[in-house]
Amino acid sequence: MCSQMIACVLIPGFPLRAALEARPSLALRPAALAPIEGTEPLIGPITAAAEAAGVRPGMRMGEALATCPSLVLVEQDPAHAEQAWEEVLRRLEDAGFAVEPAEPGCVYFETSGIERLYGGLERALRRALAAVGSAWDARVGAAARRFAALAAASVARPGQVLVVSDERAGEFLAPLPLGLVPLEPSRQQELRELGVRRLGELAGLPGAAVAERLGPDGRRAWSLARGGGKRRPRGRRPPAEIAEALEFPEAIDNELTLRRALGALVETLLGRPERAGRFPRKLAFTARLVGGGSWRRTVTLRDPTAEAPRLRAALGPKLQELPGPVVELGLELVELTESTGRQLELVPPAGTDLVDRLHDGLRQVRAATGTGSVCTVVEVAPWSRIPEARALLVPRDE
């Protein structure tokens, strides 16, 4: 049973838990994750106190507040959630698990390689729980198929390990609620009206009839209710660890200033020695908003490049998606490709020698005086009538 098992570590409501790290007192009060501005006003994950008050995840905001007037809406903090999730994944990887994250709060890994290391499946899964940490109330499910592992983790209690053998997977899944399969709420309602409320009831229907009535999504849900596919998890490539951030003395919302800051960040990141000549393929753009929230966008480049103008051109348009004034702008090199070599010029263009000497001089000054001693003057609002608002001094450590 234990040779080809897939484990699923689940942290329900992870984005809410991450957002509550800054306000731990709310964890015991009725609270829900607020919807992102501009999206449908449906609340996200909720706390146990909110659930006890009759609130349900996915409820309309107005309905939720009418049900529980003391409900606190917690602003999303995607940048912090992603960072906290990355820390969880790293702890699992440090413990030897080759993880394949599905979404923040849900990760799969194969147990066959690690069982021997920890002396059995149960011990390995306990070790995974310990690696995640008790603060997250994680639970682990293991089964021969991915969906069965997820279902096992979904019904397990916090800190519990639930192993389902392949022979008993059908029996285990049958009484579980239909809500476990990823299906549109309207489709779920349609099935309920047809009297199908449990996974076993869905699995017992003829596949062709389900596909005809509910389309490809219904067919997939039917397949999952019967245990789902046996695709093995593939360990991810850990992201790079190079990040830079620029804090502003005051909230900034004009695009020119932000573009200048982006330029400075790109230059500084490309100059970091940890990059070791590798080319960025994927970058993450983060911002801390003036109200306390955060913002994050990732950009994957078609051709990896270390040319600052091309990186600026790729990242610049994302600035228009910023929802409000920012107090900190950050840039991370998420994925780097190996150096592929570069064709050098036979005769260097005129002026190269002078630029090289200047860079050497700056390097020596930096070595003598420390990080942050060499700065670039970046014009941010040259038209301003307030002299100190016209330019910023941005540290340069290339």
Add this chain to the structure above:
Amino acid sequence: MVRTARLAGRVNAPRPALVVARFGGEPTQVNRQAIAVVREEWRVVDRWWTEEPVSRRYFDVVLESGQNAVVFHDDEHGRWFTQKA
């Protein structure tokens, strides 16, 4: 995650100054140096729509030592500063 946060500094940030002024607000001394002539005077009123409005009265002066200086009175906080305008 190796993350470095850097604080962008200001260019031409105002510096507090010790200024002696006449009743009408015109300075006569800057940092214990007497003023020979006031070359120019102007007002900057900005950001009045924010919680940090700016209301300044600038003076471009020549000190008795021959040195040029720009000082302003911050009307919001009632203090004097020097600045490279």
